[in-house]
Amino acid sequence: MNATPELTLLQTCLMAVIQAVCVVLFIFIIVPLTIYAERKVLGHAQDRLGATRIAGHRVGLTGWLNRGMWRMGKVPFLSYWRGLPMLVGDIAKLFLKEDIVPTKADRAIFLVAPALSLIASVVVFAAVSFYPGALFTFPKFVPVLGGVPFNGFITDMNVGLLFILGIASVGVYGIVLGAWASNSKYPLLGGLRSGAQIVSYEVPLTLSLLVPVVLTGTLNFNDMTRKLALETSPLAAPLMAVGFLVYFTCGFAETNRMPFDMPEAENELVAGFHTEYSGMRFGFFYLAEYINMVVVSALASAFFLGGPYLLPFGLHRFVQDWPVLGAPNALWYVVKMILLLFVFIWVRGTIPRYRYDQVMAVAWKYLIPFTLVLVVLAAALRFAA
Amino acid sequence: MRTFLKTLFPVDIFKGMKLTGTHFAKVFATANRRKVKLHVTEEYPEVPVKLAPRFRGRLTMLKDEQGEIKCVCCLACEKICPTQVITIESGKKEGRKTKIPTRYDFEMERCIFCEFCVESCGFDSIILNHQFELAAYNREDFSIGMLGESQNMFGLTPVGKFSYSDED
Numbered sequence: 001m002n003a004t005p006e007l008t009l010l011q012t013c014l015m016a017v018i019q020a021v022c023v024v025l026f027i028f029i030i031v032p033l034t035i036y037a038e039r040k041v042l043g044h045a046q047d048r049l050g051a052t053r054i055a056g057h058r059v060g061l062t063g064w065l066n067r068g069m070w071r072m073g074k075v076p077f078l079s080y081w082r083g084l085p086m087l088v089g090d091i092a093k094l095f096l097k098e099d100i101v102p103t104k105a106d107r108a109i110f111l112v113a114p115a116l117s118l119i120a121s122v123v124v125f126a127a128v129s130f131y132p133g134a135l136f137t138f139p140k141f142v143p144v145l146g147g148v149p150f151n152g153f154i155t156d157m158n159v160g161l162l163f164i165l166g167i168a169s170v171g172v173y174g175i176v177l178g179a180w181a182s183n184s185k186y187p188l189l190g191g192l193r194s195g196a197q198i199v200s201y202e203v204p205l206t207l208s209l210l211v212p213v214v215l216t217g218t219l220n221f222n223d224m225t226r227k228l229a230l231e232t233s234p235l236a237a238p239l240m241a242v243g244f245l246v247y248f249t250c251g252f253a254e255t256n257r258m259p260f261d262m263p264e265a266e267n268e269l270v271a272g273f274h275t276e277y278s279g280m281r282f283g284f285f286y287l288a289e290y291i292n293m294v295v296v297s298a299l300a301s302a303f304f305l306g307g308p309y310l311l312p313f314g315l316h317r318f319v320q321d322w323p324v325l326g327a328p329n330a331l332w333y334v335v336k337m338i339l340l341l342f343v344f345i346w347v348r349g350t351i352p353r354y355r356y357d358q359v360m361a362v363a364w365k366y367l368i369p370f371t372l373v374l375v376v377l378a379a380a381l382r383f384a385a
Numbered sequence: 386m387r388t389f390l391k392t393l394f395p396v397d398i399f400k401g402m403k404l405t406g407t408h409f410a411k412v413f414a415t416a417n418r419r420k421v422k423l424h425v426t427e428e429y430p431e432v433p434v435k436l437a438p439r440f441r442g443r444l445t446m447l448k449d450e451q452g453e454i455k456c457v458c459c460l461a462c463e464k465i466c467p468t469q470v471i472t473i474e475s476g477k478k479e480g481r482k483t484k485i486p487t488r489y490d491f492e493m494e495r496c497i498f499c500e501f502c503v504e505s506c507g508f509d510s511i512i513l514n515h516q517f518e519l520a521a522y523n524r525e526d527f528s529i530g531m532l533g534e535s536q537n538m539f540g541l542t543p544v545g546k547f548s549y550s551d552e553d
Contacts, residue, residue: 044412045405047425080416346409350401 051083114284117174129153190272251296258348455510462502
């Protein structure tokens with residue numbers, strides 16, 4: 001964005017590694033918190049408290065404190081958050097459990113599939129931009145990196161959106177291959193459903209992302225968010241709102257979340273595609289599902305809700321002169337992502353699962369024609385202006 | 386046309402979202418307050434549970450004001466018990482007109498807590514108390530009676546080895 005100083009190869013590589021580590025850390029902080037939030041939010045929606053304790057009331061310091069405070073007739077301090085250590089327990093359990101490969105499974109593919117699923121969902125963040133520019137510059141006394149800006153994005157590629165969509169659709173291979181390699185009927189059924197569903201929903205998903213692409217005329221992540229926030233006409237706002245709804249709906253299907261969780265379908269197919277998986281290999285699928293949620297929220301908040309700019313739907317141009325709120329801020333981006341993650345959980349607590357034919361009908365009969373109309377309207381708007 | 390519009394604008398979904406959202410907001414806002422409690426679950430081991438008045442817990446014998454056993458050994462409870470967990474042996478006592486039980490054995494491991502014994506009792510001499518934490522390590526702990534080792538037919542917490550709220 002700005003006139004960046006010319007970087008040496010060493011500096012470039014180091015920055016890439018540092019930023020990649022930061023993004024991975026960000027993912028592995030926000031994903032367990034999402035899992036915890038899911039337990040809590042679903043619980044509240046059903047008039048429960050969700051996870052409130054990890055073991056007995058006598059385990060650990062908080063257990064003793066809590067007990068004493070209940071005895072004194074008070075609601076204990078932090079009692080609400082006592083389910084939080086459960087995340088550590090979950091991860092420990094996933095690592096410690098036996099890793100079973102079925103005898104008749106296709107061993108190589110069976111072992112590769114979860115990694116494929118996880119990698120595909122993490123690599124997407126290479127093209128996601130949290131902030132269009134340098135978050136801060138390393139001070140001069142830092143040995144190698146003195147004076148190098150720390151950007152809010154890892155790479156600023158021309159075809160960022162294309163890259164994201166391409167990598168994200170690799171994720172389905174993990175599911176389908178894992179299902180096939182398990183050599184068992186339930187995973188196979190789950191995998192087949194998943195393949196059909198994800199391939200179907202990729203069409204309206206991409207078409208709805210075409211709306212911002214057509215409005216801005218670029219595929220660069222930073223350019224898109226900036227132009228959407230500052231340069232599109234306000235007339236595009238309703239269009240983008242509708243596009244957002246469609247995109248988000250497809251996002252549910254892409255991440256196999258609740259209203260469309262055909263691949264798992266735990267009341268029909270045991271656990272769907274990961275029935276035969278155990279231990280950390282199951283954990284990879286589990287993590288990949290949540291990272292995919294984060295990816296979908298990230299894209300939705302960047303392309304429809306304004307990303308690092310405050311106001312959604314291209315309305316930011318009205319406040320761009322305000323002192324603090326007008327400037328782009330990585331915080332807005334993360335907050336919007338978190339709100340969307342909450343909506344993911346909220347919807348899971350509300351809508352029951354669709355039948356398989358209904359899922360396909362929603363995609364092919366309604367969403368695809370609808371998004372086509374949206375794209376045509378967006379094109380008309382762009383070339384009228 | 387109407388169904389088409391309904392398909393286009395998912396009103397029902399938003400209605401449902403509003404419902405669950407309201408529940409979430411209410412519970413989330415009051416989760417840490419003691420006076421207002423909008424969730425239905427209990428913080429059981431720490432907070433004693435409120436039981437309904439007619440809760441059917443463990444079988445207990447009652448005594449009257451003089452400390453005399455009220456049971457008169459009519460064997461109504463023994464006869465009506467579907468799982469036959471009650472065994473009564475009757476005896477005599479000086480100065481008492483009715484019979485008095487010398488043995489009243491209650492094998493709780495087979496009891497189904499149907500309360501037929503209490504309903505059949507014409508002298509209100511047995512009740513099901515409100516004790517429900519009845520787990521124990523040994524089978525012998527479930528043999529409850531009036532004599533010797535198992536003389537615990539009158540107390541409130543003879544078994545309950547895992548009672549969280551009473552033990553300390």
